[in-house]
Amino acid sequence: MEEAMTSEPMRAVSLTLRDAPAHESFPLTTLLRNWQERGLAVPVAVVVSVFDDILSRWVPGRSRQDVLADAVRIDPKGFAFLDSPSASVDKLYPLLGRALGRGVDADDAVPPGGRVLLGWLHSEADVDRPRDAKEFRSWLREALGTPASREEMQDCMRHALDPESESETLRPVPVPRSLVSEDEDDAEAVTLPPQSVMAGPEIDAAESTDEFAQPEPLTPSMSSSGSFVRSNAERAFFISDSHIPSFAESDSDRRVVRKAAPFRQKPVSVGSAPAARQSAQPMAQGIDALFLPNDRRSSGVWWVIAAVAVGVIYLLAM
């Protein structure tokens, strides 16, 4: 194997790293809009996948414009790439917030890990931010979890184009109607569906249908001015003395459903019952009975009986 490797020049092999033609790709805007128009937030793992792809090929540039969703495209295989002049990675922050569901009126569609990350990135305090694309990638993964697979990306795009299509891997989550579109003023009163949280680790695909039908409710922390984001970030500042954010433990609630792998966990066998169960005994036995002074049996009864007996004997003797 190694001989074959060394005998073939690396440079001779084309990597075909060119970007896909625009007409063959899918704009991120469409993905976000189509999901959000149906009251669903794009799964967090999909967002991570998109940004991971972009950042893995990020070339720093001098553009002063924020990167817009229109500039990000996804090829048919699920690989996201940038179709705009290169900029510094901080120009991606607003798009990350939008992709995670950050809206004008409410932030409750953003998962907790995302809130901390966004709060940190947008903080005005003097804190460290990702120095480069590589560091930003690792921050994203730490805060939001692992990226979706290409298959899941394709599923997500298919779901965006055809809402009726059944997805095996995706688990959409309702988001507040207020996040549907940034430029639409929909005055229609809509009952807000509950945000859902996937409790516990990975959910088996077989369970996903039921879970999708009845997501576990989470009381959303509503905020009128985005202060929740900031407050979370500030909390992160104060919790850790360092200038590095500490992200919440895997809280990517909207992540794509994955199938559980056989983890290397040993079965637990307990040979005996816990001590508490082994020592089940009567609470108190007769010998242990404790009488308080006030509880002592009265001896006055005997005096009455004796008096009655003496009286009877006296009457009989008469």
Added chain:
Amino acid sequence: MSGQDDRRSSARIPAELRVEFRHLGRPHESFSDISRDISNGGIFIDTSVGLEVGTEVSLDISPGPSALPIRLQAEVVRVEEELPASGSSVTVRVRGMALRFVGAPSHELARLLGLVEYMVEVNGDGGSDDV
């Protein structure tokens, strides 16, 4: 050639690539994680998925948009675990898996190493002051 000799002869290049892997025995289960380093003999993936040593998996790595994925087969040779502070072996947490390429076509390996070189050029370890 022993495993140790193999490791000595192939330099590991730190490279964070998205790797999708699936158990050959259960092809419907796929996982997506990031590589820590790559050599021409194998790859280390940072993942919480711990497969048994000896398990054969297929790997898919996308070099870029509109590019055919690099497809390789590999075998789990080591699983890196992290014991919790309590020392309980019941709640062992997997940190990553070392995989050795098995029967990899030379052109696919060449594509992979070419991609790694490209990634090192683009991202580099030296970092950048672009923010």
